[in-house]
Amino acid sequence: MSSDEITVTLTSLTNQNTESINVSKTSTTINELCEFAVALLGLSTSDNLTLNKNGQNIYINDDGAKGSQLISSIGIDDGDLIIVMEKTKKQPRTHAPAARAPAPAAGGLDFSALLGNSAPATKAKPKPTGGLTFNLPPAQLPMFSQKTPVQWEKMTLDDAIERNTNPDCFISVLLSPNHPNLFKELNYHSPMLANQVKQAKSHAEAAKIWRSQMQKATMNSTLSKTLLSNKRAEMEKRLELNPMDEEANAYIMEQIRKENVDAQYRQMMNEFPESMGRVLMLYIDAEVNGHAIQAFVDSGAQSTIMSSKCAERCGLSHLIDTRFEGTAVGVGTGKILGRVHIAEMKIKGFEQNVLPCTITIMDSEQGLGDKNMDFLLGLDMLKRHRCNIDLSRNVLQFGTGTNSFSTPFLHEKDLSEAKGGTQGFDADKSNKELEERMEEQEKKLSGDEKDGDGDETMQG
Template sequence: MDVECMVTVVAAESGMSETLPVSLATTVKELTDFSTAMLGLSGNVQLYKDGSPLDPNKTLQQAGVKNGDLLAAQKVAAAAAPPPPAPATVGGLDFSAMLANATSAAAPVAAAPASGGLDFTNLIIGQQLNNKTNNAEPVYYPGMTLNDALDHNTNPEHIVTLLQTREHLFKELNYHQPVLANKLRNQPYQKAVQIWREEILKGGIQSAMSHNNTQLKEQEYRQRLEKNPNDKEAKEYFDSQKREQQVREQYFQMMQEYPESLGRVLMLYIEAKMNGHSVQAFVDSGAQNTIMSKKTATMCGIMDLLDTRFRGVAVGVGTGTILGRVHIVQLQVGDYFFPCTITIMDDPPPGSEAKDMPFLLGLDMLKRHTCSIDLENQVLKFRLAPGKYLETPFLHEKDLDESQGGTKGFDAEKSNLELAELQRKHEEEEDKKDGDSKME
């Protein structure tokens, strides 16, 4: 559906206004219903142009509405229409109290004609911006992500309640949208709800247009299938919709029953020492050999033991240069020492995308020392004697650097400030693009 004109609707009593992109084929009633929701009006509303009421059964084109027109929205009594309101001055766009009492936003609206016009039937935004929904309490389940919270809580009051009572949801919001999180942080409940409404309304019109286009597309494909049940394109469209619905249902079931599936898997590391130097060994039963980087080997003082006859090129997921091999070096785990053979890899060149692996305990040494990975107890076991084992725990996130998937040394405040600055620049660029498009 092509947008043919821009009209500004102003609430005669409050002076609040909204500039809306509409088709001239839109009926006056459709525009009235949408304006009622957007401006937070209730009861019977009548649109006026130049002091004259517009016929709700006519299209905007039939009613003489043109691009750039200013329309007034006035509440009227059910018995008879009131006299035309005095012209209202538009004070610019004001989102602060929009839809505060828009109980009529969720009311059903007649479907748009096939020729064009806005169709607001079941419009999601009408539910999002309504103060009260059928659910008295917000929807929440353990493991719920922020996206799921937004999907299942269309009432701004509900989502603000969750953000203020579920710390992990606010942390996720702070990670993805630090600017919005800073606006909401430490705000009183009602103020936070108001801020959330304003953020929703920034993209309200675009959401409405997108929703309407989707409905028109679906209606078109249904008509094509009625005429030709073998229409390949229409069948593929509905098959795709069905698959997406199944994926969404599975996702929702997974989040209810297996929420840990979306968690980040921390790799297995143990604390060890070599020549008195502390090292964190990455336990990798999928690696054929035990390897160490040149940098780590130099730190541990074992480069003098390097046998360069074993130079070569390692080929696997990536490639790397093998400098040689250290045949026997003592790896200390706890109070015990285990002889290890280590392949020394050259460090990746500066600027390379290759990932540096300081120390990897591979399958060769795991088998030599009859190790077993006990995930139930989160330990690596070294067999010392029949029935006797050394158990060393796997490290936690707090013990590992960011390069190893951990959080040691992570500066959350600095990271949030960087994200906030990037988002601020992005919003400025988007606002500039919107301003340029309106000037055109």
């Protein structure tokens, strides 16, 4: 942040929204600050705003030319909390009975004397009922009143962010040894931000980094919403003038389509959030010809298939009957080298049960499509051994009755990254690679912008 930049926090008493913003102390005018307040706090207009600091009005929108002055002229400085109030409509002045003056609304404060809209309170003259009354909330806003971090066991990152609006409190929870999962979750969603927080030299510096990031995200979101809102208003105006405007009709139809998609997305997240999770394929631990292997269970495959490299590792290459070579046709095509008519397959934990298996051998380079797929247990063997894919228990059951046995499907921790698992996953290495790619993209975008500026200069 440059030397003339200051951080100002704006809060609205109308909707209790609160946002922080970085502005220039030497170039930002009062009117510009009011426009920022309208965009950030979701207010209707800047025409009826009053700015209040430390309980005192520092700017009223009917001050004429004062709005063009710098914010420093009304005492706004770094770290200030500015209350943004929308003035109520003036009511006709009527005199109350001389015995008593009207009291402000319950829980509110009367600022009419400060705004000069009422006569001085004296014993001789009754206090008029006119003026402006602002109903303040009974307690301070949570963002500024929070002093102690809110935390509980097994809380999520979203919970920590939502319940700790004060950056100092959030960082305390994030870096607490009692919640190691929070930093891991932040690292997963935003590795660059997590790395900046991790490398901060102090708690205060980490809180400052988090506050700055939240401000940038808020500004980007607000500007994006403002642009979209302006664009839609423009298209709606065009439709009013010309209902047959093709571009405006296409734009509105696309917006309606997006709104329907967003509505379905919200419903899905509320009712079926598990559908956003990654679905792990079904693998079991097995042995083929005495060699350990992870078998991919695929009831959609007609035959049981093994890659030629896997057949070589399992000592089956010399048993391939090349009379059955050919070309497999399905989603793609692959070269069939032949077939092993009988191979011994055993299931881990039930090695006493030998399951005869017929295997089609595919060329590793032109076979299973996925080169990481070594062995695929297809429908032919699933039927032969009367298998049942029991997803309620997450097991594959072989046989029926007293001769049946079940083996569990493997979890992510048991599978390599090539098979969709996390075994051997190096988080630091992955984050470093991600940061390098993001830095390259930023450099490329920066270079494109510079080239664009140069082109404009040349054309000029």
